[in-house]
Amino acid sequence: SSSVHSNTSSLSDAPFPDAVLPAEGKMNATFVTLARNSDLWDIIESIRQVEDRFNRHYHYDWVFLNDKDFDENFIKLTTALISGRARYGKVPKDHWSFPEWIDQEKAKKVREDMAERKIIYGDSTSYRHMCRFESGFFFRQPLLMEYEWYWRVEPSIKLFCDVGFDPFRYMAEHKKIYSFVLSLYEYVETIPTIWDSAKKFIKEHPEHIAKHNALDWLSDDDGESYNHCHFWSNFEIGNLNWLRSPAYIDFFETLDKDGGFFYERWGDAPVHSIAAGLLLNRDQVHFFEDIGYWHVPFTHCPTNEKKRLDLKCSCNPTDNFDWKGYSCTNKWFDLNKMQRPEGYRDQQD
Numbered sequence: 001s002s003s004v005h006s007n008t009s010s011l012s013d014a015p016f017p018d019a020v021l022p023a024e025g026k027m028n029a030t031f032v033t034l035a036r037n038s039d040l041w042d043i044i045e046s047i048r049q050v051e052d053r054f055n056r057h058y059h060y061d062w063v064f065l066n067d068k069d070f071d072e073n074f075i076k077l078t079t080a081l082i083s084g085r086a087r088y089g090k091v092p093k094d095h096w097s098f099p100e101w102i103d104q105e106k107a108k109k110v111r112e113d114m115a116e117r118k119i120i121y122g123d124s125t126s127y128r129h130m131c132r133f134e135s136g137f138f139f140r141q142p143l144l145m146e147y148e149w150y151w152r153v154e155p156s157i158k159l160f161c162d163v164g165f166d167p168f169r170y171m172a173e174h175k176k177i178y179s180f181v182l183s184l185y186e187y188v189e190t191i192p193t194i195w196d197s198a199k200k201f202i203k204e205h206p207e208h209i210a211k212h213n214a215l216d217w218l219s220d221d222d223g224e225s226y227n228h229c230h231f232w233s234n235f236e237i238g239n240l241n242w243l244r245s246p247a248y249i250d251f252f253e254t255l256d257k258d259g260g261f262f263y264e265r266w267g268d269a270p271v272h273s274i275a276a277g278l279l280l281n282r283d284q285v286h287f288f289e290d291i292g293y294w295h296v297p298f299t300h301c302p303t304n305e306k307k308r309l310d311l312k313c314s315c316n317p318t319d320n321f322d323w324k325g326y327s328c329t330n331k332w333f334d335l336n337k338m339q340r341p342e343g344y345r346d347q348q349d
């Protein structure tokens, strides 16, 4: 079976160094959004909520990225809403195209086949470029090189509760590297061979595997197969230096060489999640119970009533996805021996 459990002596004890922690004030952090000009009205809604619930007290920057030039209207309206600096970058062509080792004919046949099987985004080339970009390139765009922390925001999300603390500072103080609010099972049709590539990486790079990793959250049979659990990456707060580390880059390149972004339809969520599960210690990944969040079609609403009232949450607690059958957050709590919040039983299916 897997070499992860059998040979722990070669594994990494301190997978990632502690982050910089200023005594007070802002962290070196930014929001980041990948968007098209046509996403304007949907991203505006997201920005308004992030500002009202959090950023008007902090004024963190916001970096926008696009494979095309942002138009004047997009820049004007988004800049007006953001209390920090709003900055705009264009993704270079080679971060948004087929690598030369990809067989175009094979990739085209996959798209046609997936279209017929009605797999979501299965026929889309741009969606695949997006997923590859979010997996391997967003964190090394020149504008992002200046920052240590990021908070990813997508169009049409909702923030249900006041964020009455600085999540970036929280992450640094508690030695966290990656975080999530929702987790679930991935459609297997989009990632049938991703675990083969992950296993190849484990074999080739035992030095990158964390000693206290979360393999048992990703696999129910000691690493033999993937159970399809992943953190939902449309919300992420994380450490950019980790994504820029040799461990993560080696991981991304192993996957990229195997071509699954184009021969299948690998999402950046399973890519980030498998990386976090293997390269980080379990206690470096954080579940933000307090951040109420929605991205179609799933809700994370704080389970605890006192918390919802204190944070002025506007979500319906029965919508909370955390404890339902298709969520992987149950499994995360079990693996980490975390105590479930009071009231969770009322929110199971």
Ligand code: GDP
Residues within 6 Å of the ligand: 033, 034, 035, 036, 039, 065, 066, 067, 068, 126, 127, 130, 153, 154, 155, 234
């Ligand atoms: P879903 O959440 O998986 O349904 O995918 P989305 O349509 O929300 O896309 C994920 C993110 O990538 C969002 O922030 C989109 O604005 C962005 N995105 C998707 N496709 C493109 C694209 O072709 N160009 C650009 N610039 N951004 C894109």
Ligand code: MN
Residues within 6 Å of the ligand: 154, 155, 234, 295
């Ligand atoms: Mn989305």
